[in-house]
Amino acid sequence: MKLQGGYLPNIPGRPSSDIQDAAVPERLDIALRQGGVVYAPAVADGTPVAFGAPLAWADATGGRIALPAPAAGIVRLLPGTKSTAPRLLIEVSSTAVKPTGKRYKPGKANAKQIREALAAGGVWPLIRKSKTGTMPPLDGSELPTCLIVNLISTEPFRADGQSILHADRARIETGLMFLPSLLKAQDGRIHLVVEKVTDPDAQALSLTLAKDSRFKLETLPARYPAEHPTVLARALRRHDRTLTPADSIWVLDAQAVLAIGACLADGMPLHERIVATGGPGVANPCHRRVRIGTPLRSLLPPSVFADTTRLLKGGLFTGTPAVPDSAIESLDDGFFAMPNTGEREFLGFVHPGFDRVSALPCFGSALTGADDRHLTATLRGERRPCVACGLCEKVCPIELLPQILHRYLYRDAIDQAQAAGVDLCIGCGLCSYVCPSKIELRQQFADVQTRLREEQTL
Secondary structure, three states, X not given: OOOOOOEOOOXXXXXXXXXXXXXXXXXXXXXXEEOOXXXXXXXXXXXXXXXXXXXXXXXXXXXEEEEEOOOEEEEEEEOOOOOOOOEEEEEEEEOOOOOOOOOOOOOOOOXXXXXXXXXXXXXXXXXXXXOOOOOOOOOOOOOOOEEEEEOOOXXXXXXXXXXXXXXXXXXXXXXXXXXXXXXXXXXXXXXXXXXXXXXXXXXXXXXXXXXXXXXXEEEOOOOEOOOOHXXXXXXXXXXXXXXXXXXXXXXXXXXXXXXXXXXHHHOOOOOEEEEEEEOOOOOOOEEEEEEOOOEHHHHOOHHHHOOOEEEEEOOOOOOEEOOOOOEOOOOOOEEEEEEOOOOOOOOHHHOOOOOOOOOOOOOOHHHHOOOOOOOOOOOOOOOOOOOOOOHHHHHOOOOOOHHHHHHHHHOOOHHHHHHOOHHHOOOOOHHHHHOOOOOOHHHHHHHHHHHHHHHHHO
Protein backbone atom coordinates (compact mmCIF):
# COMPACT_ATOMS: atom_id res chain seq x y z
CA MET A 1 0.00 0.00 0.00
CA LYS A 2 1.10 3.58 -0.60
CA LEU A 3 0.93 6.54 1.75
CA GLN A 4 0.09 10.00 0.48
CA GLY A 5 1.98 12.77 2.30
CA GLY A 6 3.06 12.20 5.86
CA TYR A 7 6.18 13.23 7.76
CA LEU A 8 8.30 11.84 10.60
CA PRO A 9 10.75 14.16 12.39
CA ASN A 10 13.75 13.03 14.45
CA ILE A 11 13.07 13.92 18.08
CA PRO A 12 15.18 12.67 21.02
CA GLY A 13 13.66 10.61 23.79
CA ARG A 14 12.09 7.74 21.87
CA PRO A 15 11.02 4.93 24.22
CA SER A 16 13.14 1.78 24.32
CA SER A 17 11.55 -1.28 22.72
CA ASP A 18 11.60 -3.40 25.90
CA ILE A 19 8.34 -3.51 27.86
CA GLN A 20 8.62 -3.23 31.65
CA ASP A 21 5.95 -4.11 34.20
CA ALA A 22 4.78 -1.15 36.28
CA ALA A 23 3.88 -1.69 39.92
CA VAL A 24 0.18 -1.66 40.80
CA PRO A 25 -0.54 1.26 43.17
CA GLU A 26 -2.63 1.06 46.33
CA ARG A 27 -5.45 2.95 44.63
CA LEU A 28 -6.76 2.84 41.08
CA ASP A 29 -8.69 5.81 39.71
CA ILE A 30 -11.23 4.80 37.05
CA ALA A 31 -12.84 7.48 34.87
CA LEU A 32 -16.46 6.86 33.84
CA ARG A 33 -15.94 8.63 30.53
CA GLN A 34 -13.29 6.97 28.38
CA GLY A 35 -12.66 6.99 24.65
CA GLY A 36 -15.94 8.74 23.93
CA VAL A 37 -17.92 6.14 25.90
CA VAL A 38 -19.93 7.24 28.95
CA TYR A 39 -20.42 4.60 31.65
CA ALA A 40 -22.95 4.43 34.50
CA PRO A 41 -21.81 2.87 37.81
CA ALA A 42 -22.89 -0.72 38.44
CA VAL A 43 -21.65 -0.80 42.05
CA ALA A 44 -22.44 1.19 45.18
CA ASP A 45 -20.01 3.15 47.30
CA GLY A 46 -18.10 0.91 49.71
CA THR A 47 -18.84 -2.27 47.73
CA PRO A 48 -16.10 -4.92 47.48
CA VAL A 49 -15.39 -6.00 43.89
CA ALA A 50 -13.45 -8.90 42.45
CA PHE A 51 -10.99 -8.61 39.59
CA GLY A 52 -12.85 -8.38 36.28
CA ALA A 53 -16.25 -7.68 37.83
CA PRO A 54 -18.23 -4.97 35.98
CA LEU A 55 -17.70 -1.61 37.65
CA ALA A 56 -19.97 0.19 35.19
CA TRP A 57 -21.95 -0.30 31.98
CA ALA A 58 -22.35 1.80 28.85
CA ASP A 59 -25.21 1.50 26.39
CA ALA A 60 -24.18 0.81 22.80
CA THR A 61 -26.05 0.04 19.61
CA GLY A 62 -27.27 -3.52 20.01
CA GLY A 63 -25.97 -4.13 23.53
CA ARG A 64 -23.89 -2.70 26.32
CA ILE A 65 -20.20 -2.45 27.17
CA ALA A 66 -18.71 -3.38 30.54
CA LEU A 67 -15.98 -1.49 32.38
CA PRO A 68 -14.19 -4.32 34.22
CA ALA A 69 -12.42 -3.89 37.56
CA PRO A 70 -8.65 -3.94 36.90
CA ALA A 71 -8.02 -5.21 40.44
CA ALA A 72 -9.91 -6.50 43.46
CA GLY A 73 -10.74 -4.05 46.22
CA ILE A 74 -13.27 -1.67 47.75
CA VAL A 75 -15.00 0.82 45.44
CA ARG A 76 -15.45 4.49 46.30
CA LEU A 77 -17.68 6.71 44.17
CA LEU A 78 -16.30 10.17 43.39
CA PRO A 79 -18.90 12.60 42.00
CA GLY A 80 -17.98 14.73 39.03
CA THR A 81 -17.88 18.49 38.73
CA LYS A 82 -18.71 20.94 35.95
CA SER A 83 -15.32 20.28 34.36
CA THR A 84 -14.69 16.63 35.32
CA ALA A 85 -16.60 13.38 34.89
CA PRO A 86 -17.52 11.09 37.81
CA ARG A 87 -14.90 8.52 38.79
CA LEU A 88 -14.56 5.29 40.70
CA LEU A 89 -11.72 4.77 43.15
CA ILE A 90 -10.62 1.21 43.94
CA GLU A 91 -8.77 0.67 47.20
CA VAL A 92 -6.76 -2.34 46.01
CA SER A 93 -6.85 -5.44 48.19
CA SER A 94 -5.31 -7.86 45.67
CA THR A 95 -3.36 -7.39 42.46
CA ALA A 96 -3.88 -10.98 41.30
CA VAL A 97 -5.44 -11.55 37.88
CA LYS A 98 -7.46 -14.58 36.79
CA PRO A 99 -9.85 -15.56 33.98
CA THR A 100 -13.35 -14.21 34.44
CA GLY A 101 -14.98 -14.95 31.08
CA LYS A 102 -15.74 -17.99 28.99
CA ARG A 103 -12.80 -19.32 26.98
CA TYR A 104 -13.07 -20.05 23.28
CA LYS A 105 -10.97 -21.67 20.62
CA PRO A 106 -10.45 -19.95 17.24
CA GLY A 107 -13.03 -21.16 14.76
CA LYS A 108 -15.29 -22.52 17.52
CA ALA A 109 -17.06 -19.26 18.41
CA ASN A 110 -19.58 -17.51 16.17
CA ALA A 111 -19.70 -13.75 15.56
CA LYS A 112 -22.42 -13.13 18.16
CA GLN A 113 -20.51 -14.96 20.87
CA ILE A 114 -17.35 -13.03 20.03
CA ARG A 115 -19.10 -9.66 20.11
CA GLU A 116 -20.79 -10.43 23.43
CA ALA A 117 -17.57 -11.70 25.01
CA LEU A 118 -15.57 -8.66 23.87
CA ALA A 119 -18.29 -6.33 25.17
CA ALA A 120 -18.40 -8.09 28.55
CA GLY A 121 -14.60 -7.96 28.75
CA GLY A 122 -14.46 -4.24 27.93
CA VAL A 123 -12.50 -4.88 24.72
CA TRP A 124 -15.06 -3.93 22.05
CA PRO A 125 -14.32 -0.13 22.20
CA LEU A 126 -10.78 -0.90 20.94
CA ILE A 127 -12.24 -1.72 17.49
CA ARG A 128 -12.93 1.30 15.28
CA LYS A 129 -14.74 2.00 12.03
CA SER A 130 -12.49 3.76 9.53
CA LYS A 131 -15.16 6.23 8.35
CA THR A 132 -16.21 7.62 11.71
CA GLY A 133 -13.52 6.53 14.16
CA THR A 134 -16.27 5.15 16.43
CA MET A 135 -16.79 1.60 17.63
CA PRO A 136 -19.04 -0.64 15.52
CA PRO A 137 -22.55 -1.69 16.64
CA LEU A 138 -22.83 -4.83 18.76
CA ASP A 139 -25.91 -6.27 17.08
CA GLY A 140 -24.22 -7.21 13.80
CA SER A 141 -26.19 -4.65 11.81
CA GLU A 142 -22.97 -3.38 10.25
CA LEU A 143 -20.28 -5.89 9.33
CA PRO A 144 -16.89 -5.19 7.75
CA THR A 145 -15.94 -6.20 4.25
CA CYS A 146 -12.36 -6.24 5.46
CA LEU A 147 -10.32 -5.59 8.58
CA ILE A 148 -7.06 -3.69 8.85
CA VAL A 149 -4.70 -4.71 11.62
CA ASN A 150 -2.10 -2.00 12.05
CA LEU A 151 1.18 -3.27 13.50
CA ILE A 152 3.23 -0.11 12.94
CA SER A 153 3.37 3.07 14.99
CA THR A 154 4.63 6.17 13.26
CA GLU A 155 3.84 8.58 16.11
CA PRO A 156 7.26 8.22 17.79
CA PHE A 157 6.08 8.71 21.36
CA ARG A 158 3.13 6.34 21.54
CA ALA A 159 3.24 2.59 22.19
CA ASP A 160 5.10 0.89 19.35
CA GLY A 161 3.22 -1.89 17.55
CA GLN A 162 6.42 -3.70 16.61
CA SER A 163 7.57 -3.77 20.25
CA ILE A 164 4.19 -5.15 21.31
CA LEU A 165 4.30 -7.78 18.55
CA HIS A 166 7.79 -8.84 19.62
CA ALA A 167 6.78 -9.13 23.28
CA ASP A 168 3.43 -10.93 22.82
CA ARG A 169 3.43 -12.48 19.37
CA ALA A 170 1.78 -15.75 20.45
CA ARG A 171 -1.22 -14.01 22.00
CA ILE A 172 -1.51 -11.63 19.04
CA GLU A 173 -1.50 -14.62 16.69
CA THR A 174 -4.33 -16.14 18.74
CA GLY A 175 -6.29 -12.88 18.61
CA LEU A 176 -5.90 -12.72 14.85
CA MET A 177 -7.38 -16.20 14.42
CA PHE A 178 -10.70 -14.99 15.89
CA LEU A 179 -11.05 -12.05 13.48
CA PRO A 180 -12.36 -13.91 10.39
CA SER A 181 -15.60 -14.59 12.30
CA LEU A 182 -16.31 -10.86 12.37
CA LEU A 183 -16.15 -10.42 8.59
CA LYS A 184 -19.24 -9.82 6.49
CA ALA A 185 -18.46 -12.70 4.13
CA GLN A 186 -16.28 -15.78 4.23
CA ASP A 187 -14.11 -14.40 1.42
CA GLY A 188 -13.40 -11.14 3.26
CA ARG A 189 -9.82 -10.04 3.85
CA ILE A 190 -7.77 -9.20 6.92
CA HIS A 191 -4.86 -6.93 6.02
CA LEU A 192 -1.88 -6.92 8.40
CA VAL A 193 0.08 -3.71 7.97
CA VAL A 194 3.80 -3.82 8.77
CA GLU A 195 6.71 -1.58 7.88
CA LYS A 196 8.98 -4.33 6.52
CA VAL A 197 8.13 -7.90 5.55
CA THR A 198 11.75 -8.79 6.38
CA ASP A 199 11.18 -8.08 10.07
CA PRO A 200 11.63 -11.42 11.94
CA ASP A 201 8.37 -11.07 13.88
CA ALA A 202 6.46 -10.15 10.72
CA GLN A 203 7.94 -13.17 8.92
CA ALA A 204 6.99 -15.48 11.79
CA LEU A 205 3.47 -14.05 11.80
CA SER A 206 3.19 -14.53 8.06
CA LEU A 207 4.24 -18.19 8.31
CA THR A 208 1.66 -18.86 11.04
CA LEU A 209 -1.18 -17.34 9.01
CA ALA A 210 -0.07 -18.62 5.60
CA LYS A 211 -2.65 -21.44 5.57
CA ASP A 212 -5.54 -18.96 5.72
CA SER A 213 -5.87 -17.05 2.44
CA ARG A 214 -7.97 -14.37 4.11
CA PHE A 215 -4.88 -12.93 5.79
CA LYS A 216 -2.64 -10.70 3.70
CA LEU A 217 0.55 -8.94 4.73
CA GLU A 218 0.83 -5.31 3.56
CA THR A 219 3.64 -2.80 3.90
CA LEU A 220 3.32 0.92 4.48
CA PRO A 221 6.06 3.56 4.88
CA ALA A 222 6.68 4.57 8.50
CA ARG A 223 5.57 8.18 8.11
CA TYR A 224 3.11 9.78 10.48
CA PRO A 225 0.07 9.47 10.45
CA ALA A 226 0.14 6.08 8.68
CA GLU A 227 -1.73 4.38 11.54
CA HIS A 228 -4.74 6.72 11.44
CA PRO A 229 -7.87 4.66 10.53
CA THR A 230 -8.89 7.05 7.75
CA VAL A 231 -5.39 7.07 6.25
CA LEU A 232 -5.15 3.28 6.40
CA ALA A 233 -8.55 2.87 4.75
CA ARG A 234 -7.67 5.33 1.97
CA ALA A 235 -4.41 3.51 1.29
CA LEU A 236 -6.20 0.17 1.16
CA ARG A 237 -8.92 1.42 -1.18
CA ARG A 238 -6.26 2.68 -3.58
CA HIS A 239 -4.51 -0.67 -3.35
CA ASP A 240 -7.66 -2.78 -3.71
CA ARG A 241 -9.91 -1.35 -6.40
CA THR A 242 -12.62 -3.95 -5.73
CA LEU A 243 -13.62 -2.11 -2.55
CA THR A 244 -16.57 0.24 -2.99
CA PRO A 245 -17.46 3.34 -0.92
CA ALA A 246 -20.26 1.33 0.66
CA ASP A 247 -17.88 -1.35 1.98
CA SER A 248 -17.22 -0.98 5.68
CA ILE A 249 -13.63 -1.22 6.95
CA TRP A 250 -12.75 -1.76 10.60
CA VAL A 251 -9.33 -0.95 12.03
CA LEU A 252 -7.50 -2.49 14.98
CA ASP A 253 -4.01 -1.93 16.38
CA ALA A 254 -1.61 -4.34 18.07
CA GLN A 255 -3.01 -3.68 21.53
CA ALA A 256 -6.57 -4.36 20.36
CA VAL A 257 -5.61 -7.72 18.86
CA LEU A 258 -3.60 -8.54 21.97
CA ALA A 259 -6.65 -7.79 24.16
CA ILE A 260 -8.91 -9.86 21.88
CA GLY A 261 -6.61 -12.86 22.19
CA ALA A 262 -6.45 -12.52 25.97
CA CYS A 263 -10.22 -12.05 26.31
CA LEU A 264 -11.44 -14.84 24.03
CA ALA A 265 -8.75 -17.50 24.48
CA ASP A 266 -7.84 -16.87 28.12
CA GLY A 267 -11.03 -15.29 29.52
CA MET A 268 -9.12 -12.18 30.64
CA PRO A 269 -10.94 -8.82 30.73
CA LEU A 270 -9.28 -5.61 29.63
CA HIS A 271 -7.30 -4.54 32.70
CA GLU A 272 -3.97 -3.16 31.47
CA ARG A 273 -2.40 -1.03 28.76
CA ILE A 274 1.08 -0.82 27.28
CA VAL A 275 2.05 2.83 27.63
CA ALA A 276 5.06 4.62 26.19
CA THR A 277 6.62 7.54 28.05
CA GLY A 278 9.19 9.59 26.18
CA GLY A 279 10.32 12.90 24.75
CA PRO A 280 13.12 15.37 25.54
CA GLY A 281 11.69 15.90 29.03
CA VAL A 282 11.88 12.24 30.12
CA ALA A 283 15.12 10.90 31.58
CA ASN A 284 14.49 7.19 30.85
CA PRO A 285 12.02 6.81 27.96
CA CYS A 286 10.45 3.34 27.96
CA HIS A 287 7.40 1.14 27.42
CA ARG A 288 5.50 -0.12 30.45
CA ARG A 289 2.66 -2.53 31.05
CA VAL A 290 0.35 -0.52 33.30
CA ARG A 291 -2.82 -1.43 35.17
CA ILE A 292 -5.76 0.71 34.02
CA GLY A 293 -6.54 3.34 36.65
CA THR A 294 -2.92 3.86 37.69
CA PRO A 295 -2.51 7.55 38.66
CA LEU A 296 -0.03 9.45 36.52
CA ARG A 297 1.79 10.70 39.61
CA SER A 298 2.65 7.12 40.59
CA LEU A 299 3.75 6.22 37.05
CA LEU A 300 5.82 9.24 36.01
CA PRO A 301 8.67 11.03 37.82
CA PRO A 302 7.86 14.35 39.61
CA SER A 303 10.04 16.26 37.13
CA VAL A 304 7.47 15.90 34.31
CA PHE A 305 4.87 17.74 36.41
CA ALA A 306 7.12 20.73 37.09
CA ASP A 307 6.55 24.13 35.48
CA THR A 308 9.71 23.62 33.43
CA THR A 309 8.17 20.66 31.57
CA ARG A 310 5.07 20.29 29.44
CA LEU A 311 3.45 16.84 29.60
CA LEU A 312 1.10 15.78 26.81
CA LYS A 313 -1.34 12.89 26.85
CA GLY A 314 -0.82 11.27 23.48
CA GLY A 315 2.01 12.08 21.13
CA LEU A 316 3.90 15.06 19.83
CA PHE A 317 1.44 16.00 17.09
CA THR A 318 -2.01 15.65 18.63
CA GLY A 319 -1.29 15.27 22.34
CA THR A 320 -3.34 17.31 24.80
CA PRO A 321 -2.05 18.70 28.12
CA ALA A 322 -2.11 15.91 30.68
CA VAL A 323 -3.96 16.55 33.93
CA PRO A 324 -1.50 15.65 36.72
CA ASP A 325 -4.23 14.16 38.91
CA SER A 326 -5.65 11.93 36.15
CA ALA A 327 -5.01 8.21 35.62
CA ILE A 328 -4.40 5.69 32.84
CA GLU A 329 -7.51 4.99 30.77
CA SER A 330 -8.43 2.10 28.49
CA LEU A 331 -7.25 3.84 25.29
CA ASP A 332 -4.11 5.54 26.62
CA ASP A 333 -0.88 4.48 24.94
CA GLY A 334 1.61 7.31 25.34
CA PHE A 335 2.75 10.40 27.21
CA PHE A 336 5.16 12.95 25.75
CA ALA A 337 7.20 15.45 27.77
CA MET A 338 9.28 18.37 26.52
CA PRO A 339 10.93 21.41 28.08
CA ASN A 340 8.58 24.31 28.72
CA THR A 341 11.06 27.16 28.61
CA GLY A 342 10.92 30.71 27.38
CA GLU A 343 14.63 30.97 26.65
CA ARG A 344 15.55 32.38 23.26
CA GLU A 345 18.67 31.38 21.39
CA PHE A 346 20.96 34.30 20.53
CA LEU A 347 21.22 34.75 16.74
CA GLY A 348 19.48 31.42 16.27
CA PHE A 349 18.45 32.36 12.74
CA VAL A 350 22.06 32.20 11.51
CA HIS A 351 22.78 28.73 12.94
CA PRO A 352 23.08 25.96 10.35
CA GLY A 353 20.63 23.68 12.17
CA PHE A 354 22.71 20.52 12.51
CA ASP A 355 20.94 19.68 15.79
CA ARG A 356 17.39 20.74 15.00
CA VAL A 357 14.75 19.40 12.63
CA SER A 358 12.58 21.10 10.03
CA ALA A 359 10.40 19.98 7.14
CA LEU A 360 12.34 22.53 5.09
CA PRO A 361 15.48 21.08 3.44
CA CYS A 362 17.58 24.15 4.30
CA PHE A 363 18.50 22.87 7.79
CA GLY A 364 21.79 21.04 8.32
CA SER A 365 19.93 18.10 9.87
CA ALA A 366 18.71 17.22 6.37
CA LEU A 367 22.30 16.08 5.75
CA THR A 368 23.21 14.66 9.16
CA GLY A 369 19.88 13.08 10.13
CA ALA A 370 20.41 14.38 13.68
CA ASP A 371 17.73 14.57 16.36
CA ASP A 372 16.13 17.90 17.20
CA ARG A 373 17.97 18.86 20.39
CA HIS A 374 16.20 22.21 20.66
CA LEU A 375 12.57 21.08 20.75
CA THR A 376 10.68 22.98 23.45
CA ALA A 377 7.15 24.25 24.00
CA THR A 378 8.10 27.75 22.82
CA LEU A 379 7.11 29.12 19.43
CA ARG A 380 10.71 30.10 18.53
CA GLY A 381 9.44 33.36 17.13
CA GLU A 382 6.18 35.13 16.46
CA ARG A 383 3.38 33.82 14.27
CA ARG A 384 3.41 35.15 10.73
CA PRO A 385 1.03 35.28 7.76
CA CYS A 386 0.85 32.31 5.40
CA VAL A 387 3.78 32.43 2.97
CA ALA A 388 2.30 29.84 0.56
CA CYS A 389 5.32 27.54 0.96
CA GLY A 390 3.23 24.45 0.22
CA LEU A 391 4.68 22.33 3.04
CA CYS A 392 1.25 21.70 4.56
CA GLU A 393 -0.04 20.41 1.24
CA LYS A 394 3.01 18.18 0.83
CA VAL A 395 2.55 16.38 4.17
CA CYS A 396 -1.26 16.19 4.24
CA PRO A 397 -2.14 12.47 4.25
CA ILE A 398 -5.58 12.94 2.67
CA GLU A 399 -4.58 15.40 -0.07
CA LEU A 400 -6.27 18.53 1.23
CA LEU A 401 -4.95 22.01 0.50
CA PRO A 402 -4.54 23.43 4.02
CA GLN A 403 -3.16 26.76 2.84
CA ILE A 404 -6.26 27.32 0.64
CA LEU A 405 -8.59 26.31 3.49
CA HIS A 406 -6.78 28.78 5.75
CA ARG A 407 -7.33 31.62 3.30
CA TYR A 408 -11.04 30.82 3.06
CA LEU A 409 -11.39 30.70 6.84
CA TYR A 410 -9.36 33.88 7.28
CA ARG A 411 -12.10 35.58 5.25
CA ASP A 412 -14.80 33.61 7.11
CA ALA A 413 -15.80 31.98 3.82
CA ILE A 414 -17.15 28.86 5.52
CA ASP A 415 -19.12 27.61 2.51
CA GLN A 416 -16.04 27.75 0.28
CA ALA A 417 -13.93 26.00 2.92
CA GLN A 418 -16.55 23.27 3.23
CA ALA A 419 -16.64 22.83 -0.52
CA ALA A 420 -12.84 22.50 -0.46
CA GLY A 421 -13.09 19.66 2.07
CA VAL A 422 -12.41 21.19 5.49
CA ASP A 423 -14.82 18.67 7.06
CA LEU A 424 -12.58 15.85 5.75
CA CYS A 425 -9.61 16.90 7.91
CA ILE A 426 -8.60 14.05 10.25
CA GLY A 427 -6.83 16.34 12.72
CA CYS A 428 -3.39 14.71 12.51
CA GLY A 429 -1.71 18.08 13.13
CA LEU A 430 1.05 17.72 10.54
CA CYS A 431 0.13 20.97 8.78
CA SER A 432 0.53 22.90 12.04
CA TYR A 433 3.81 21.15 12.82
CA VAL A 434 5.55 21.90 9.52
CA CYS A 435 4.14 25.43 9.07
CA PRO A 436 7.07 27.89 9.14
CA SER A 437 4.64 30.70 10.02
CA LYS A 438 3.38 28.71 13.03
CA ILE A 439 -0.27 29.05 12.04
CA GLU A 440 -2.50 26.81 14.18
CA LEU A 441 -4.11 25.16 11.17
CA ARG A 442 -5.23 22.02 13.00
CA GLN A 443 -7.11 24.01 15.63
CA GLN A 444 -8.56 26.33 12.99
CA PHE A 445 -9.97 23.38 11.03
CA ALA A 446 -11.24 21.65 14.19
CA ASP A 447 -13.10 24.83 15.22
CA VAL A 448 -14.87 25.14 11.89
CA GLN A 449 -15.77 21.42 11.91
CA THR A 450 -17.43 21.94 15.30
CA ARG A 451 -19.25 24.97 13.92
CA LEU A 452 -20.51 22.99 10.92
CA ARG A 453 -21.75 20.16 13.12
CA GLU A 454 -23.61 22.61 15.36
CA GLU A 455 -25.26 24.20 12.33
CA GLN A 456 -26.41 20.78 11.10
CA THR A 457 -28.17 20.08 14.40
CA LEU A 458 -30.13 23.34 14.38
